[in-house]
Amino acid sequence: MSICIKEVGRTFGAFTALDKINLIVEDGEFLAILGPSGCGKTTLLRLLAGFDAPTAGTIEMDGRIVGSPRHSLPPEQRNIGMVFQSFALWPHMNVRKHIEFSLLHHQYVRTALKKEYKQRTDEVLRMIKLQHFADRMPAELSGGQKQRVALGRAIAPQPKLLLMDEPLSSLDAELRIAMRGELQDIHRLTGATIIYVTHDQSEALAMADRMVVMNRGTVEQIGTPKEIYMHPKTDFVARFVGKANLIKGTWTGKTFSPDEAPDSRWPDPGVSELLKKQAVYPARPEQLALSRASSGIPATVTNVQYQGKEIHYTVRTNGGIWRVDTDLSQNYDMGDSVFLKLKSTYDLSAEM
Ligand SMILES: Nc1ncnc2c1ncn2[C@@H]1O[C@H](COP(=O)(O)OP(=O)(O)OP(=O)(O)O)[C@@H](O)[C@H]1O
Numbered sequence: 406m407s408i409c410i411k412e413v414g415r416t417f418g419a420f421t422a423l424d425k426i427n428l429i430v431e432d433g434e435f436l437a438i439l440g441p442s443g444c445g446k447t448t449l450l451r452l453l454a455g456f457d458a459p460t461a462g463t464i465e466m467d468g469r470i471v472g473s474p475r476h477s478l479p480p481e482q483r484n485i486g487m488v489f490q491s492f493a494l495w496p497h498m499n500v501r502k503h504i505e506f507s508l509l510h511h512q513y514v515r516t517a518l519k520k521e522y523k524q525r526t527d528e529v530l531r532m533i534k535l536q537h538f539a540d541r542m543p544a545e546l547s548g549g550q551k552q553r554v555a556l557g558r559a560i561a562p563q564p565k566l567l568l569m570d571e572p573l574s575s576l577d578a579e580l581r582i583a584m585r586g587e588l589q590d591i592h593r594l595t596g597a598t599i600i601y602v603t604h605d606q607s608e609a610l611a612m613a614d615r616m617v618v619m620n621r622g623t624v625e626q627i628g629t630p631k632e633i634y635m636h637p638k639t640d641f642v643a644r645f646v647g648k649a650n651l652i653k654g655t656w657t658g659k660t661f662s663p664d665e666a667p668d669s670r671w672p673d674p675g676v677s678e679l680l681k682k683q684a685v686y687p688a689r690p691e692q693l694a695l696s697r698a699s700s701g702i703p704a705t706v707t708n709v710q711y712q713g714k715e716i717h718y719t720v721r722t723n724g725g726i727w728r729v730d731t732d733l734s735q736n737y738d739m740g741d742s743v744f745l746k747l748k749s750t751y752d753l754s755a756e757m
Contacts, residue, residue: 406467406484406565406598407432408453413472414461415448422448424622426462432565435592435599437609440619441645446602449619450570453600454487455480466566483566484513486559486597490571492551494543501539503558504529511562518563525561532594533557533587549580553587560595569601573608585611606646610634618642637687638677649687650727651680652702661686665702665724671747690730694748695720695737701746706737720745 408430415423423445430436438446451457452464455471455478464472471478480487494503508514508522518525530536533553543551552572559567572588573581589612592599603609609616610630618625618633618641626638637643640651654663659673663686671686680687695704695718707726708719718729718737722745729745737743 408566408598408600409465409468410449410462411465412462413449413452413459413464415445415452415457416460422622423452423459426624428617428624428627430598430600433596433598435589435601435612435614437601437603437613437616438619439603439606439609439616439646440625441604444619445622446604446619447570448622450568450600450602453566454485454568455483481512484564485566485568486562486564488552488555488559488567488569488572490574492543492555492575494551494554496543499540499542500535500546500554500557501526501530503554504561507558507561511564513564514562529557529561532560532591548576549584552576552580552584556588556591560591560597563595563597565597567595567597567599569599571603572601574603574605581608588612610646618646620645636675636677637680639679640683640685640687643680643687647687647689648728649689650693650725651683651685652688652727653685653724655684656681663702663724665722666700666746669701669746688727688747690717690728692748693727693729694731694746695729695735695743696746697743699744701744704743704745706739706741706743709737709739 410426410428413423413426426449438449440446452459452472458474458477459472460474463470466483471483498506504526505522508519508525530539533556535550535553538546538550573584576584585608601613613630615627615629616633617627620641626633626642633642633646637647637649643649643651652663654661661671662669676687702722704720704722706718707721710717715730715732716735718731720727720729720743727745
């Protein structure tokens with residue numbers, strides 16, 4: 406299913422939860438909507454599901470207007486499947502019945518699928534790897550298994566659009582990672598368009614074809630995970646997705662000199678015009694290095710966190726507090742005086 410969101414807004418009294426959202430989602434695309442708490446992600450998903458109507462603009466699905474201030478097609482007439490954070494399983498139904506129920510009661514199930522619902526249920530149970538758990542009740546399942554039932558129930562009727570609202574957030578870290586692969590498999594197997602809401606950037610980066618980064622009810626940037634991570638357009642995206650340090654300085658054409666180390670020349674890896682206008686360089690923690698040699702920005706180590714594969718340092722300079730991630734060969738202690746630099750692979754001053 407393709408979706409076209411045009412100038413969509415949603416106000417609650419005097420409060421604007423969504424403002425002039427414009428977005429096109431291609432048929433079969435996996436789109437992640439990423440943003441901090443309260444930025445309007447769930448509000449947008451509710452508009453797409455048909456639980457709520459926009460107060461401005463239009464939402465089209467496969468070329469047909471389904472949501473506008475005057476008219477909203479109810480959820481059951483939209484050919485969608487939904488998966489929520491809470492699983493929302495029925496406590497009195499076993500795993501098989503969950504899948505069967507959705508096949509027998511979803512308005513858009515093809516007659517052939519409905520007729521063959523037992524075979525389809527077996528197929529879905531295999532897809533979500535619960536064929537040996539079909540008779541279990543929800544209370545007898547682990548968190549990951551419950552999540553898979555919710556997913557199976559949503560995909561069984563072969564909806565053209567799957568809406569997911571933080572579906573992995575109640576799982577532990579290990580399961581969340583395992584479920585990412587399963588969601589990708591399901592996307593590949595079903596070919597459905599997926600709109601996936603999360604505030605976890607690593608989830609969005611790992612799975613999505615494209616990401617929409619939202620902030621305070623507006624879209625900050627739309628792009629592939631690589632574009633968003635490597636080339637953030639705004640300071641918000643640079644900080645939120647890449648955890649970038651926004652170092653102040655002067656841009657001269659394609660080189661940057663930090664105010665606190667004016668002799669350094671940092672190259673332009675594709676920094677946006679907006680960030681250049683703001684006279685900052687977005688350096689992600691892994692792009693920075695520390696050294697004892699006296700070149701770069703003088704800094705003091707204020708925090709050290711050993712992470713096994715790398716070390717996360719926090720350093721303070723006159724201009725701010727910055728995060729630097731290094732490999733294990735760099736060893737500094739709290740209180741050490743060091744110099745903050747761009748990693749030598751990036752730093753042009755090394756060639757001078
Ligand atoms: N029915 C409502 N009445 C008034 N304000 C609302 C209503 N629904 C949402 N809001 C407000 O709209 C804003 C966006 O809410 P929304 O639930 O979309 O955020 P979110 O990005 O999904 O956040 P989270 O990640 O915490 O779920 C919030 O400030 C919220 O308080």
